């Protein structure tokens with residue numbers, strides 16, 4: 001009903017929209033100074049100004065991810081980052097930890113891109129335990145594990161630190177982490193966890209307009225990506241990395 005009300009309001013947005021009360025995980029209310037910044041004139045995307053912007057944004061994203069790795073700015077929704085993670089980070093056999101709609105979306109993307117997916121499904125509101133992950137890894141030869149840190153659809157928070165430890169200790173699998181509603185809302189320790197890929201979106205806890213996603217990946221994952229035919233072009237993480245080293249989009 002809320003969505004219909006909002007859609008009906010669309011033709012008469014203007015002042016009314018700015019009074020709107022957001023009760024969503026995202027998009028959120030965006031601060032006026034951020035909205036003002038969007039009215040700046042465009043800058044050429046291969047200019048020194050752009051290089052400086054990319055470097056500045058990157059330096060501020062790193063602590064939010066708890067990483068010293070590059071954080072790429074992806075022009076797309078978080079779902080694009082999710083697909084990017086699957087395409088460049090997984091090979092054949094994916095273990096998907098599912099505690100709600102976004103964990104399921106991760107699994108579906110892996111299936112649609114031709115991976116063989118095994119799900120470990122938690123009860124609604126619950127999370128998959130590190131012990132369940134250990135058991136699943138013992139029983140299958142997975143090259144990748146997907147997990148959603150903060151499962152927005154139920155509010156459940158996965159213990160990524162412990163899951164990462166289990167994945168590291170009992171397999172060679174890469175751990176891909178959806179941190180869309182946790183980056184900016186709580187401390188993220190990508191490097192300390194030993195996660196291979198973490199992504200977030202602009203319109204959730206970061207309280208920015210939608211349309212951008214942020215991705216960090218380990219060197220080990222990038223090395224895997226470089227050997228895969230499946231990375232595509234626009235979503236090729238390895239390409240993002242290549243251009244990031246030139247401070248370019």
Ligand SMILES: *Cc1c(COP(=O)(O)O)cnc(C)c1O
Pocket residue numbers: 025026076077078079080102148150151152178179180181201204
């Ligand atoms: C919102 C959300 C997504 C998808 O984000 P989009 O930018 O709409 O594609 C993915 N994962 C989680 C946990 C989310 O909350």
